[in-house]
Amino acid sequence: MKAKLLRSRSIGYCSDMNKTLRTLGWSTHFARQIKLEPDGAPPSHPVRVAAVHRSRLDGLSAGGPISLSPVAAAGLYAVGDWVIATGAAASEPLTRTTEITRRAAGEDSKPQLIAANVDTLGIVTSCNADFNVARLERYLAMCAASGCLPLVILTKADQCDDPSDYVKKAEKLSPMLRAIAINATDDEDVKRLNPWCSNGQTLALVGSSGVGKTTIQNRLTDVIDATQDIRAGDAKGRHTTTNRNLRATFAGGWLIDTPGMRELRLVDAESGVDEVFSDITELAATCKFNDCAHVTEPGCAIRAAIAAGDLDADRIERWRKLEKENRFNTATVGENRGHLKRLQKMHDEGQARGKAKRKT
Numbered sequence: 001m002k003a004k005l006l007r008s009r010s011i012g013y014c015s016d017m018n019k020t021l022r023t024l025g026w027s028t029h030f031a032r033q034i035k036l037e038p039d040g041a042p043p044s045h046p047v048r049v050a051a052v053h054r055s056r057l058d059g060l061s062a063g064g065p066i067s068l069s070p071v072a073a074a075g076l077y078a079v080g081d082w083v084i085a086t087g088a089a090a091s092e093p094l095t096r097t098t099e100i101t102r103r104a105a106g107e108d109s110k111p112q113l114i115a116a117n118v119d120t121l122g123i124v125t126s127c128n129a130d131f132n133v134a135r136l137e138r139y140l141a142m143c144a145a146s147g148c149l150p151l152v153i154l155t156k157a158d159q160c161d162d163p164s165d166y167v168k169k170a171e172k173l174s175p176m177l178r179a180i181a182i183n184a185t186d187d188e189d190v191k192r193l194n195p196w197c198s199n200g201q202t203l204a205l206v207g208s209s210g211v212g213k214t215t216i217q218n219r220l221t222d223v224i225d226a227t228q229d230i231r232a233g234d235a236k237g238r239h240t241t242t243n244r245n246l247r248a249t250f251a252g253g254w255l256i257d258t259p260g261m262r263e264l265r266l267v268d269a270e271s272g273v274d275e276v277f278s279d280i281t282e283l284a285a286t287c288k289f290n291d292c293a294h295v296t297e298p299g300c301a302i303r304a305a306i307a308a309g310d311l312d313a314d315r316i317e318r319w320r321k322l323e324k325e326n327r328f329n330t331a332t333v334g335e336n337r338g339h340l341k342r343l344q345k346m347h348d349e350g351q352a353r354g355k356a357k358r359k360t
Ligand SMILES: Nc1nc2c(ncn2[C@@H]2O[C@H](COP(=O)(O)OP(=O)(O)OP(=O)(O)O)[C@@H](O)[C@H]2O)c(=O)[nH]1
Pocket: 155, 156, 157, 158, 159, 182, 183, 184, 185, 207, 208, 209, 210, 211, 212, 213, 214, 215, 216, 227, 262
């Protein structure tokens, strides 16, 4: 998605402003996308999207908070996006570094943007029965597909005899994976997460209910979340935090926490599944038959490895399950992929009708 952008003469020339933009997460990746405009261009400046509303964006700019009217349909923006504001008009989002999407709830599973430009995805689980290798692999695959750096955060370390055992088990899942065990109710311990949410870095947390995401978030930021509040008249007790939020951390970075983040499912994560299970996919490539199902075929490298004790049969089962689920989700989402395009078309047509009306 290439935005047609203007660049004011002031962008990039003022070092103070650059510093502020960097604090917001601005980088050369975004700066490179801005075209220089000849003199006389209207003043325009980068804004980070903090919340997406039906016809308005809340943003943060070097000059402070700003409310913007999007030029594109609101569904095309996500919390964490960068846009260029010209007056109160927001450009299309700049090309993202990372993109977290999910299948919307309900039957018409449309792809839904959850967050953009998240540097690290904190996969939160506890040092107890919540720790589940299959679930971790699922989150890791999703993380790989989004482009974010994964960090496994193991909470409730204070309630477990040997948290290092969980750290080892998590880090075994991938050679580059970092896991960290904390007591999320301890201020000092939570500060160990600072390297992932300082210097304009953006962190987002995923994980099951009750693992401690809110507890961590309340210690990293000064916004007390009201997730435990119950909406008046809503017997189901839905959470009150329906806004997409980009929150400043004490460490000088950002934390994205939205209801959508908490319900992520595996979508379009084929590349992610391959990455998390690269040991298996590489081995499968050496099976005698290209379409080997690793069940009864002769010359099957996977079964040979299991027989030799080099490969965990349970891990193969988890891989199969994720692959199957991913194929199903991707197919359903594919059918709905035109949805975002249709949304944009409807928006453009509406704008054109409004313009035509004003002219008459
Ligand atoms: N002792 C201890 N308690 C913890 C820790 N982390 C979370 N808790 C407690 O676990 C409970 C659930 O924590 P939350 O932060 O609400 O969990 P959550 O992940 O935000 O849950 P949802 O909002 O349902 O998604 C709270 O009572 C926390 O105080 C920890 O590391 N140690």
